[in-house]
Amino acid sequence: MDTASAGPGLRERKKARTRALIQEHALRLFEEQGYARTTVEQIAEAAEVSPSTFFRYFPTKEDTVAHNTFTLAFLNALRAQSPGADLFETIRRAVHDAAEGFDELSWTQERRRQQLVLAVPDLRGASVEQLMLLASALRDEVAMRAGRDRDDFEVHTFTGAVLGVFAAVVAGAPHTTARNYADLVDHGLTHLRSGVPL
CATH class of the missing domain: 1.10.10.60 (Homeodomain-like)
Known part of the structure; x- marks a missing residue:
């Protein structure tokens, strides 16, 4: 067996x-x-x-760059989080749990992939499709944990705001390690939770 x-x-x-x-x-x-x-x-x-x-x-050929192992690791970690916890904390923990599974070599490859997406216009179409899949999966998880319908407008806006934090870290910090990527996401989620004051 x-x-x-x-x-x-x-x-x-x-x-x-x-x-x-x-x-x-x-x-x-x-x-x-x-x-x-x-x-x-x-x-x-x-x-x-x-x-x-x-x-x-x-x-x-585009899918060699669109293929994103970190997204899968994050979603698996998110689904493994205990129910009933604060949503921001749940997402924060999932990002850290996913990052812990990446050694330096794996993370370097992930960052190279991300930088190619940002640099090569031909690659953005397939990557947008992957982003939409992430948005849909994250929205399902947020809705379930919040006890709301996945088509609830506030579920959409919450999900979009969290994805905005992820995108800001990818675009704004090109030389991250897996660990400080997770720390930057922490910072972004804290800023988001506070109402995004400037």
Whole structure:
């Protein structure tokens, strides 16, 4: 029974490693020769996989940059938080829990990905789609924890304001570590909670 349950975990870890390897080579090639001049075939060759394997992990070239492991870690951490706690504190704890799962190398790759999104207009479409998925998932969680409907306008505005804090940290602090990213989010959430005075 233990062996059976360990099998899928091992497969998932192998898939995660392959996905990370493809993304790493994609980011490197985009930085070295430009996004537009880099082909799927070049990325696949650098990662030592076939183009068909590439497409099993990433439907398009853009998705190698849109793929965001931190968002998934944050949402998983958020769903694991105890119910009934203050929403700001719940989100703050989830960000810290997610950040603790990133070593320096993983976080450096995440920041490279973020910087490419900010620098290359062609990448923004796929990243906006990922942002909308995050917004929807966060709105569901906020609504559930607040005992409100997900289409409640105040749930929308709260969710949008929190996403604004995340975006401000990404755009305004390009050299963060995972730890000080979480600390900057703390600062932003505290500022938001206080009414955003200037």
